[in-house]
Amino acid sequence: MNIFENPNEPDKDKCLGDNYVGPGMKDTQVQLVISLALGLSAFLAFCTLRPRWKSLYAARKRHSNSAIGLPALPDTFFGWMPVLYKITEQQVLASAGLDAYVFLAFFKMAMRLFAAMFFFAAVVLEPINRHYVDGRSPSINSTQSFLFHQYETYRTYEHAALLGDSEPPDREPDNSFNHDMGYLWSYLVFTYFFTGLTFYFMDKETSKVLRVRQHYLGTQSTITDRTFRLSHIPKDLRTEDAIKDLVQKLEIGKVETVTICREWKALDRLMEERQIILAKLEETWSVYLGHKPLAVTGSQPNGDTINGRAGPQDPMDEEAGETDRLLRGANAQTFVERERPQTRFWYGFLRLQSRKTDAIDYYTERLRRLDERIMAARKKTYDAADLAFVTMDSVAACQMAIQALIDPQPGRLLTKPAPAPSDIVWSNTYAPRLSRRVRSWAITVFVAVLSVIWLVPVAFLASVLSICTINNVFPAFAQWLKEHEIARTLVQTGLPTLVVSLLNVAVPYLYDFLSYHQGMLSQGDIALSVISKNFFFTFFNIFLIFTVFGAVTSIFDVLRNSLRDTTYIAYTLARKIEDLSVFYTNFIMLQGLGLFPFRLLQFGSVALYPINRMGAKTPRDFAQMVQPPMFYYGFYLPTALLVFILCLVYSALPGGFWVLGLGLAYFSLGYFTYKYQLLYAMDQPQHATGGAWPMICYRVMLGLVVFQLTMSGYLALRRAFTVALLVVPLFVATLWYGWGFRRRVEPLTKFISLRSVKRADDGEEGESVMVDGDDDGTGVERMGRDVLRRGSTVDEDREKGLRFVNPSLIVPLEQPWIYQDPPPPLVQSDAGYATTPVAGSDDGEPESDLPLLGAESPRVVSASSTPSSSVSLGDTHIWRD
Structure with missing residues (x-):
């Protein structure tokens, strides 16, 4: 029930946004059972499959040299958990790099902060709420009457302002100094206290991140750093x-x-076309080698039937004895050449003529001619x-x-x-600046509009699943739901939470696609852009629109009212935050207890594996299937930031210790889930320098502003106007802290200080300073680089031999991958292209160094294939590009 509905009036069949999610203890209990059932089943499945599917759950450990220094996880059911827990921050930094360290540092900071806030909220603030709010304060009905009276007073004033009446109605007296309402001062105290705690932990973690980042980057000397x-x-x-x-x-x-x-641009397009032709050629070879040889069946006593035609009798049959004929049988078979795959190509005027030809010869010749064009293009200026x-x-x-x-x-x-050489999007380096700016602004505007549009399906699904809407369409079903409380909870609360969670998982893929086409010069910039876009979606749609505005149609009403009265948003925010407390509690519960084990299980990869396995045809496809999946921070960090903000907002409200407890569970499970994936299961972008930390801090400050506005509105709704006004200095202090952070701290997250750069004559080139567990920097632990970094950082290992050159100019051209072992790349010589010598083949005999795909070898011939009977193509016009 909406607390702003008049309790003295009869119920009205209104399907407003406020009624989408009805609060109730049964809703939370049912959501807890569902989340625990989902989470425990996924976690037990992971513990069972982890030692059996090491190609998936230990993919990075098996393929990455950076993971050599990590301890091997036991194959027992729960034995891997203590080993993972004991992995230190130094090992995380040495194996996974700065981005992984910063990402996990945010989760550790949240764990420490919410553990402290949970303690004070449960031990100090909750007894005050139980004694005053639940004890001596009016009942729920009288509280609703009081809030309804306050809301009607505000609406009367608003109506008078619209009519031009300069005399507003009489305001209610200030309850700030009312003895019976004195407990409201505790909310002000804890607003200040929790804000101070957040600043303390964030400032402490920021200093640690900066210290580690400066020492880490200052002691390495990669080509990117220079x-x-x-x-x-x-x-x-x-x-x-x-x-x-x-x-x-x-x-x-x-x-x-x-x-x-x-x-x-022309050279890059030739390389892209070559990749397409190479994939088609490999697929054609896989089809050809996958065919069974044709059989020649003899069913006549006086001759064989070959392809339906009678052939001459084998002269050996005349001398063969009866025993030989009986052993060979009446249906003797002789295997002949496989049937070669065919393809149709179009040529002539407007490509209107077509012809079928041998597919292997066709794609091999096209690949050879593309190689010649690429060779010529590489020599151009x-x-x-x-x-x-x-x-x-x-x-x-x-x-x-x-x-x-x-x-x-x-x-x-x-x-x-x-950026790192392998991180550059070379197609954007030569794109016109105006074109890139137009694309950037167009996609930015599109994302802003799209964020508003997303509310339509969310609000529609939520309204469809509300009891009042169901009652208007299916009265009998609505009556049945009212009689069965658990079913009503699943429909009215569980499904909207699930829909929002699934939308929160699917939307990042769209924003990742849009960011890639925005014209940025590096994959790192794209990753940070994805974080920003996805957070804007989660904060604007799942929080701001859903709480303050309620629906798309009320956006302009809220903005218009806020222009006349700056306190309107604070009132509305506080009112809706209370109404949606059950929804957000269930959201955090489902995200933490229910979905984190599924992320540990990598449910998407497991579910898509049979589909990818059926779609894989070539050895290259099978090799890509066992590569570690990429860990994209933009897919996971925005949701964690939203949960962080929700925990801040509800921390000082009545019952806030429940939200803080769930937030603590969320960040604890998330820390160990992502720690396992970053170290053992998934790979990350190269040469990342922790650029996400300032984004994290700015969004934490945004959460503090929302928290302070909510508490100010909450106090004002109870007519404690003086107490509500005293929250304003906190708002100013947060803005001042953000300005100081931008001026003092942000440069150190982008650059390396000159004092941090270690030179050969400093005497510390062989050491690095890493901090693990120390807070003030006094317990700095120095480790030899050969122990901590195995001789170099993860970035130095990755960037050995790299240069800032477009790969299209220097990359060796790949040969078709036909058999199990990958072929050597083509190397350029004065006479053209030839393969590098191969040590040996599968049968142990050395292979000759024959030219492949060169001018003298127009097609690839495998050892098991027979000469083609197709028409020779020669230099006909059909392959001219």
Whole structure:
């Protein structure tokens, strides 16, 4: 029941947004049983399958050299849990890198914060609520009457303002100093206390993250750490020598290499086309080798029947004895050549003519001609773009270039840190700047509009599942639901929670696709953009719209009312937060207790495995199936941030200790789930430098602002206006903290301080400073790099031999992967392409170094295939591109 409905009036059949989710203890109990049933079944299934499916649940441990330093997990049912718990932060950092460390640091910070808040909320605040709110305060009906009276007073004032009446109705007296309402001051105290706790833990964890990040990046020297990105280059400087001279004259260090991005669009398209043809050729070979040889059946005593035609009698049959004929049988079979697959190609005027031909020969010839065109394209000179990558001789020189202004004119020669070579989206490096800006703004506007549109299906599904809507359409079914409380709870509360959770899982895939086409230069920028977009969706749709606005049609009403009275949003937020407490409690419960074990189980990969197995045809497909799946932070971090905000918002409200307890369980289970996946099961982007931490902190500050607005509105609804007004300094302090964070802390999350860069003469090159468990930095533990990092960081291992060069220019061309072992890549020589020598074949005999897909070998012939009887293609016009 909506607390703002007049309890003295009869019930009305209204299907408003406030009635979608009806609060009740039975709803929470049923949701708890469902969540525990789902979670325990998934967890037990994971414990059972983990030692059996190591190719899935230990994929990273089996394929990544970075995971060598991790301990092996026992194959017992629960034995892996203590070993995983004992893995230290140093091991996480050495094996998974900074992004994994930062991601898990957020979960550890949330665990510590909500454990402390849960203690004080349960021990101090909850007894006050039980004594005053549940004891001496009016009953539920009288409380609803009081809130309804307050709401009607506000609406009367609003109506008078619309009519132009300057005299508002008399306000109720301030209850701030009412002796019977004195307990409201405890809410103000705990609002300040919980805000201070959040600042304390966040500031403490931020200092630790910065210290670890600076030491980690300062002690390594990868090509990425020594390279900066130079953009907005004027046309007269778009040569390697000109840029090198420019940087050399700055006297900040020596330039090793300069890579100017050029218009490689034609070459990149040829490489994309080659990948398509290569996949088709491999699929054609798999079809051909998968066919059984044709059989020649002899059913006549005086001759064989071959393909339905009578053939001459075998002369050996005349001399064969009766025993031989009896042993061979009347239906003797002789195996002949496999049937070669055919394909149809189109040619002629407007590609109107077609012809079927041998598919292996066709795709092999197309691949050979593409290789020739790629060879020629690689030797061409392309126009220079306004972007370059400059590699310095030291990390310090690179950092000085990044943190300095190069050109006196605004908007020219801008420097930024360079992404890893394998992280660059090369197609965007030469795209016109205007085109990338248009795409960026268009997708940003589309995401903003889409976030509003998402409310329509959410509100529709929620309204369809409400009792009042069902009563209007199916009265008998609604009556049955009213008589069966558990069924009503499943329909009215459980299903909306499940729908919102599933939408929260599916939408990130769409935003990931949109971010990839937004024109960003690196995969790291795309990942951060996905985090931002998905958080905007979860916060705007699942929280802000669902609570403050209620429905799309009321957005403009709320905005109009808030312009006339700045306290309107605080009133509305506090009122709706109370109404939707059961919904958000069930949401946190389902996300933590129910869905985290399914993420540990990797239910999506398990469910899709039979489909992928049936769709796999080539050895390359089967090899990709056993590769570790990618861990995308943008898919998981926004939901965790939303749960963090919900825990803050409900922390000081009556019954808030339940939400804090569920939040503590959520972040505890999430920490160990993601710790296992990041270390053993899933891979991550390369050379990530913890760029998500400032995003996390800013969204925590946003949660504090919402928490303070909610508490101010909650106190104002109880006419404690003075107490509500005293929350305003907290709001100002949060904004001031955010401004200081941006000025003092954020630069250290983007750059490396010059004092942190370790040089050879510092005496610390062989050591690194890692912090595990120390809070003030006094207990710093120093480990030898050969112990902690195995001689190098995970980034240094990944970037050995990499250069800032478009892969289309230098990558060896792949041969068709036909058999179980992958073929060697083609290497370029003066005479063309030839394969590298192979040590030996499957039968132990060395294979000859024969040219493959070169000018003298127009098609691939396997050892088990027979010469094709198809017509020779030669140099006919049908393969000319």
